[in-house]
Amino acid sequence: MPGPVATTEMAELTLIDAVTAALAWELGHDNTVIVMGEDVGVNGGVFRATDGLQQKYGEDRVIDTPLAEAMIAGMAVGMAAEGLKPVAEIQFMGFIYPAVDQLINHAARLRNRTRGRLSCPMVLRAPFGGGIHAPEHHSESTEAMFAHMPGLRVVIPSSPARAYGLLLAAIRDPDPVVFLEPKRIYRLARQEVADDGAALPLDVCYTLREGEDVTLVTWGAMTHETLQAADALGGEGVSAEVIDVATISPLDIDTILESVARTGRLVIVHEAARNCGVGAEIAALVAEHGIYDLKAPVQRVAGFDTIMPLYQLEMDYLPGVARILDAVRVTLED
């Protein structure tokens, strides 16, 4: 496909900048890519993820939709079935549920239903997670719901570089991807990212730090606190390996098992409620395939099994460094 010549420009991007850059790159290089959603055009998006894209690529490529999530997802399924690559935005994960019918009953099963004649190369982006002092419905982490659905790929970046590379991979993937963006760290830090259109592999974990004594597995915004916990442990002489799961479904359990075979200890950190969270699936797989390597019970550090509190209490709900360290110490008990 003809397009601009790839130039490697390193820029310090925030995670949200990286999302914008990836969308811009793919809009510029693939005419079938369509960005759509509420206020993604003129306004530039509630978090500015699509800022300037409509001006540059036009109203046919960057489409403002009505406030109707079911319709947004339904349109995306139809476009994808007809050969476009829609990247639809849901403003907050709390508003994604009307779209779930389209995701589960159509997007996830289109390839299976048509015996492979059609696939559904769509991406549904949604910011998720707490920590920005938002009102009700704006702070939950319900990624496990989507991970439970066969046919959906669920991808969560935790750094600007992975936001860029994984979003490009998600757009290019021939099957539907739910791309969940940890909004608490949208602008928390910048990172040098080469805006060169290079995708990162899906369906693999990313080992952020190598360690020998305990494996810390996390994803999304919690990588931030987990890396801080690993730093604190390093000061105590405990060497922690930190793994960003990145694609929570399908799960790259092999990387986790290999790490646990080395460390013998596993602590899973996620912001979502504990009950039936993705941490439970990881713990179950390690119990099935890695029990002989475990030196200590697997620990989960998670949100509480309550309604996500409003912002005065939300930092008490979100796992912090202290809770991660407590869990690690349990695994180190002799």
Add this chain to the structure above:
Amino acid sequence: MNTFLLPDLGEGLPEAEIISWHVGPGDHVSADAPLVSVETAKAVVEVPSPFSGRVIKLHANAGDFVKTGGALVDFELEDATDPGHDDPAVANTDAGTVVGTMPVGDTVMVEQAVAGNSRSRPGRIRATPAVRALAKRLSVDIESVAASGTRGQVTSGDVDAAARSPTATASNADSEGWETLRGLRRAMAHSMTRANAEICHATVFDDADIDEWDTGEDVTIRLLRAICSGVEAEPALNAQFDAASMRRRRLPQLDIGIAVDTPNGLIVPVMRDVRAATLASRRQELQQLKKAAAGRELAPRELHGAGITLSNFGMLAGRYARVVVVPPGVAILGAGAIRRDAVAAGTELAVRRILPLSLSFDHRCITGAESCRFLAAAIADLQRQN
């Protein structure tokens, strides 16, 4: 001074109505504390303070409408040297969110993320946490246990076996080859140290001429019978001695310790109530005792109570030895290797079968004469034709 502008509170809405102020001019306010309640077309929203500092001026009153991007509050910042806060552009920065506050950092991440795992799985010990706990309880070094599990894992049976057989755990040598003694060998080290430190050893050597024995004579049974005769002649050797209280106890029956060599170390089970008249029938019992000793199936009580011990070391090699008495016992009879030797028979030399004997005793509670009286009776018994 810094001016906080009304952020976009709801998807591009043009203005908001001030419902109520939570602060007034002169108030000190912390970052994230509620500043003002405003009503947009969607909802009443609490706007938190983006700064810590003192409020200088409110730009609107309750009931006023403020345009998005319009001035709301003037602050005097707490930390005027903070470059982020000092920057006048801050007040005009897009808040980056329509609700709440977007945490903004100016750190630059450096990470070395590796897709998957860069290292291979090393050959580590595989065992369930329960088996690891068992090994810990039994003081077994799980790293040295041979794994028999179908998936290469150490099983609870492997740990049990290792606990029973200290050779399995004795392979925990460090890089210079030093290993910690365990089990029987460790017990031997302790008891011999104690014996050497406490007991005043004296040893008498002599020979028994056993040339008259029938072929196939049971050496151990004959030695036990000789001890019976010796103790009958001199009961002082069937006793225990407690040096701490300076007390001696004559034993009511003859219990004889039998020194048994095992790959793991020395063990001395006790044969109870040995009597010369019934000894011939106890051969099987003796065999079982030795087997149980080698298999470490003996209870501690089966290792206690003897005053005198028999060590038939000559089955391997050696003629005489300063055999060691272990407290609270008082004597030990060692039997060396049987040999043919040239001995005087009358005025002639004759070749006879000779059983060399070594009797060690604790000279603190047994006299030399008592030990020799015992030895003489024992030799006489051994030299008798069965």
